[in-house]
Amino acid sequence: MANTQAKIPNEAKKKVNVKNGLNWLWSEYSVIIAFLLIFIIASFMSPRFLDLNNQLNIFMQVSIIGIVSLGMTVVMLSGGIDLSVGSVLALVGVITVISLNASGNILIAILTAFVVGSFAGFLNGLMIAKGKIASFIATLGMMAAARSIALYTADGGSISGEVSGFTAIANRDIWIIDYPIIIFLVMTIFVYLLMQKTRFGRYVYAIGSNEKAALLSAIRVDRVKIGVYTLAGLLVSVAAIIETSRLNSISSSSSGSAYELDAIAAVIIGGTRMTGGRGKIIGTFFGVLILGILNNMMNLMNVSPHLQGFVKGLIIIVAVVFQKRD
Amino acid sequence: MSSNSFITMNNIEKAFNGVPVLKGVSLEVEKGEIHALLGENGAGKSTLMNILGGVIEPDRGTIEVNGEEVRITDTRSSQSHGISFIHQELSMVTDLRVYENMFLGSELRNKLGFLNVEEMCVQTSNILAELGVEINPKKYVRDLDTSYKQLIEISKALLHNSKLIIMDEPTSSLAEHEVKRLFDLMRNLKQSGVSIIYISHKLKEIKAVCDYYTVLRDGNVVGSGEVQVENLDNITKLMVGKSISEERFNHYSELGPVALEVTDMMSEGLFKAIDFTVRKGEIIGFIGLAGDGRTELFESIFGYRRKYSGEIKVNGQIVKMDHPYQALQAGVGFVPKDRKENAIIKDLSVIHNMSLSSLGHFEKSGMLQAKKELNTFQYYKEKLNIKVNNPRITIDKLSGGNQQKVIIAKWLEVNSDVIIFDNPTQGIDVGAKREIYQHIIELAEQGKAVIILSSEASEVLKLCQTIHVMYQGEITARLKGEETSEDEIMRYATGFRKLRYNQAFR
Known part of the structure; x- marks a missing residue:
């Protein structure tokens, strides 16, 4: 008697669990499902899509925007936004090349890049955390200012590296995998661990979800925010090094332009909430890949480059509509 | 069924994810009746009211309005049947004016299609006057007290000709004189034939204003009847399944050294001349009406507000509190009020x-x-x-x-050595309340210094050895918990009497 009674709720529970499980899978990993779907469609539409070289090509192309998007994810999880990433990338690139040419030392050039990128991010953080300026405004200012300094320094044109070996960063490979892909993967793992396994990451989620409660939980909100923007700046400098190294030059006027929009798109497709507090690094990783596949597919199918923006815009909006919103 | 009943809900069932929340609940509310809906959190009150308000649909069961069976599929159809739901969190747009809030979504327009501001203001004033309040309809809602916001919500319901108003814990953020105003209003509404379903945890309020009650527990109706005939203890017993008396929670902990000492603390416009100490193992209380500055005082002590002067000593060390992190480091903890926003x-x-x-x-x-x-x-x-x-x-x-x-x-x-609780039992049902009191007592017995901020005299009376009464930013009295009464506390809290605090305590 007691046995049969216990059995029924158990079975009911199981059903509920399965249903909850599916719901959970969808809400947490809808971006991966979308990715698989687009991947399968792409492989049907173009036979060359599945080619290993093409696959690596996609990865290579998204690595720079991917690294920028990782930083953008952290910023957006904290409830902010960073519009300055593209301009800062150009500025870092310009100063890195100057430092490279002046010192003749690749290591010094890389360190310069890190310092400039993090400093720009630090300034963003300072304005936002201590100056209480909305992140949109503060980074909009930084976007204009950084581009202007880059243009002034490079006299509006491009500057090229004169040290052999610098191009190796973006153009060498291990086995058949290019360095930028490896750097992107390593950065993804690094930021993932930072967000999931450290105090810093937990604080970022808390601040993005409820800043007042985070402050009343004795979290040093200002410091964390400065850290968030500094990290974003540091990741931009990593991306800037790859971008500069790839062609051994950087354009002060066009490099990095509209990167902020691609990065924000990737983060949103990846399921991070605009207002912060919710989202995942893994989501952004697949969001970046989805954008990469779309670009690649349209190139393979000879879609006019003028129309590619339209398709991308459409996909972004569709992706967001299909994601579970609350 | 009596012909006088306005709404009848029959055998309502509802399950979420296969977990039943309502197991065949029936509820009848007559015209011009104030009906108390009672139960612990999770008993199914909100679900039942959300069904009536059109937020969710029931799995089984029928709803009758004026004896006719109706289907309520969304909030709009609920409103069209004359039902208004005033949620616990008020849904006012604080950056709009009073009349704009009143007519939000149903604005009056003149022939040209422009807003007819004058007419809306007149109608707003009229309804507010009926309720016996005078507010300028052009005032911004953000500048009003919470109790007035509640009034505006109710006026809005009247504007839509509501015949049934559901109030979900309307008094949780009101001071005592505001509660009185609300009750007068409810009685007026009742006179004019409007029914009210009143959800609350506070039995005293139920006794004061309600006619009938229905108690839910675990999705079932476990009792109902006339409020005036029933003993409050019995109702409580129904809610939790056991009896809870208005006992004082005694504790006998050894008082240790002074854990927190505050001297001559003030902040422009918020509080002034604040002196007090709390020892390890002691529970002290701060009580006052809205605008007494107690929350601001302790937010300052916790480092959340920076602009203050005066001296804070924790365990004998002077600490300058600039940030909650410093408070945490020094050994001060803070459980804030308004859990959802602050905690x-x-x-x-x-x-x-x-x-x-x-x-x-x-x-x-x-x-x-x-x-x-x-x-x-x-x-x-x-x-x-x-x-x-x-x-x-x-x-x-x-x-x-x-x-x-x-x-x-x-x-x-x-x-932390010192723990501050601001309104620790806000929006919490009777059973859990008791547990939380018990934990607070245990903390003191373990040698913590505990400070309780509350707007309910009965709460501080239950727990505190020393009670500090505040009025408009000043401590007007320090009373011994065992020797004082609710009446005495209220006299100081309303500014009716004021003691020179130092002599008062010694």
Whole structure:
């Protein structure tokens, strides 16, 4: 008697669990499902899509925007936004090349890049955390200012590296995998661990979800925010090094332009909430890949480059509509 | 059924994810009746009212309005049947004016299609006058007291010709004189034939204003009847399944050294000349009406507000509180009021909310140890009787009482010497309330210094050895818990009497 009674709720529970499980899978990993779907469609539409070289090509192309998007994810999880990433990338690139040419030392050039990128991010953080300026405004200012300094320094044109070996960063490979892909993967793992396994990451989620409660939980909100923007700046400098190294030059006027929009798109497709507090690094990783596949597919199918923006815009909006919103 | 009944709900059933929440609930409300809907959090009150308000649809059961069966599919159809739902969190647009809020979504327009501001203002004034209040309809809602916001919500319901108004814990953020105003209003509404369903945890209020009651427990109606005939103790017994008397929670802890000493603290326009001490093992209370400055005072002591002068000593050391982090380091913890805005991080899991202020305890070479967090949570879950099956769900899915316990666990894990509780039982049902009082007593017995801020005299009377009464930013009296009464406290809280605090206490 007691046995049969216990059995029924158990079975009911199981059903509920399965249903909850599916719901959970969808809400947490809808971006991966979308990715698989687009991947399968792409492989049907173009036979060359599945080619290993093409696959690596996609990865290579998204690595720079991917690294920028990782930083953008952290910023957006904290409830902010960073519009300055593209301009800062150009500025870092310009100063890195100057430092490279002046010192003749690749290591010094890389360190310069890190310092400039993090400093720009630090300034963003300072304005936002201590100056209480909305992140949109503060980074909009930084976007204009950084581009202007880059243009002034490079006299509006491009500057090229004169040290052999610098191009190796973006153009060498291990086995058949290019360095930028490896750097992107390593950065993804690094930021993932930072967000999931450290105090810093937990604080970022808390601040993005409820800043007042985070402050009343004795979290040093200002410091964390400065850290968030500094990290974003540091990741931009990593991306800037790859971008500069790839062609051994950087354009002060066009490099990095509209990167902020691609990065924000990737983060949103990846399921991070605009207002912060919710989202995942893994989501952004697949969001970046989805954008990469779309670009690649349209190139393979000879879609006019003028129309590619339209398709991308459409996909972004569709992706967001299909994601579970609350 | 009597022909006088306005609304009848029959055998309503509702399940979420296969878990039944309502198991055949029936409810009848007559015209011009104030009906109390009682029950602990999770008993199904909100679900039942959400069905009536058109927020969700029932799985089974019928609803009759004026004897005719109706289907309520959304909030609009609920409104068209004359039902208004005033939620616990007021849904006012604070940056709009009073009349704009009143007519939000149903604005009056003149022939040209422009807004007819004058007419809207006149109608607003008329309705407010009927309720016996005078507010300029062009005032911004953000400049009004909470009680007035409540009034505007009710006026809005009247504007839509509502015949039934559902009030979900309307008094939880009101001071006592505001509550009185609300009750007068409810009686007026009743006279004019409007029915009210009143959800509250406060039995005294039920006794004061309600005619009939229905008690829900675990999705069933466990009792109903006339309020005036029934003994309050019995109703409480029905709600929790056991009796809770208005006892004083005695505790006999040895008073240790002074843990927190505040001297001559003031902040322009908020509070002034604040002096008090609290010793280890002692529970002291701060009570006052809205605008007394007690919350602001303790937010300053916790470092949340920076602009203050005066001296704060924790364990004999002078500390300048510029940031809550300094308070935490010095050994002061703070469980804030308005849990949803100030305490819980709704996107974080239950476990992560618990560990948020003491993540250092769970780190190993810079990495958080999920296992350790879980084990610690299990310890507090047991200790504080937190009801949650899967602690990885986000905290907003728990009931108010359980959320509060998680927040308390958070500060227990920090292990501060001084713990400040601001309105610790706000929006919490009777059973959980008692548990929380018990935990507060235990803290004192373990040698913590505990400070309780409350707007309910009965709460501080239950727990505190010393009660500080505040009025307009000043401490007007210090009373001994065993020797004072609610009446005496209220006299000082309303500014009717004022003691020179130093002589008062010695």
